[in-house]
Amino acid sequence: MSGRATQPKALPAMASKLGTPNPVPCVRSLSADQAVLTVSVVPSAKRTEVVGLHDGDLRVRLAAPPVDGKANDMLTAWVAEQLNLPKRAVRVLRGQTSRQKQLEIDVPATQVQAWVAHTLATQPCE
Numbered sequence: 001m002s003g004r005a006t007q008p009k010a011l012p013a014m015a016s017k018l019g020t021p022n023p024v025p026c027v028r029s030l031s032a033d034q035a036v037l038t039v040s041v042v043p044s045a046k047r048t049e050v051v052g053l054h055d056g057d058l059r060v061r062l063a064a065p066p067v068d069g070k071a072n073d074m075l076t077a078w079v080a081e082q083l084n085l086p087k088r089a090v091r092v093l094r095g096q097t098s099r100q101k102q103l104e105i106d107v108p109a110t111q112v113q114a115w116v117a118h119t120l121a122t123q124p125c126e
Contacts, residue, residue, distance in 0.1 A: 024116045025056040029109035036093060037079070037103045037112055043071045048078050050119045057100060058116060072096060079103060083115055 026038045040054045045061035052059050064074035076090040083090075085107065095101035105112055 024113040026053065026058040027109050027113045027116055030104065033106065033108055035105045035107060035109035035112040037105055037116070039075065039101045039103060041071060041075060041099050041101060043099075048074065050123060052120065052123070069096070072101075075101070076103065079105070082119075083107060083111065 028036050028038075030036050038057045040057035040059045042051075042059065042061045043064060043066040045063055047061070048063045049061050050058060051061055060075065060078075062071050062074050062078075064070045072092050076092060077087050080087045080090040083105065085105070089106040091104045093102040093104040
């Protein structure tokens with residue numbers, strides 16, 4: 001574990017190894033119309049943004065402190081907004097008090113994979 005976020009350049013390499021057009025390691029299907037997104041959260045950031053992948057999780061900086069569930073509330077609301085979903089469609093499945101969280105999202109995994117891949121591809125390289 002190096003602790004550094006990997007850049008989206010790794011996605012095409014994974015695609016050729018796995019033989020799939022859109023491999024996103026942080027997204028899996030829970031059912032036909034539900035997905036699980038694994039997120040590594042950095043609370044108390046200046047702004048809320050995706051900063052890459054970290055150990056297979058989507059690394060998200062949150063502009064909320066990890067106090068009284070504020071970071072969880074902001075994370076679920078932000079993901080719902082990014083996916084154009086109502087807030088109730090995104091819930092913390094695991095990791096309520098941890099930096100690593102699993103979010104249950106009421107859309108097919110392919111939709112979440114497309115959003116993650118687009119987000120990673122459009123972020124500036126640091």
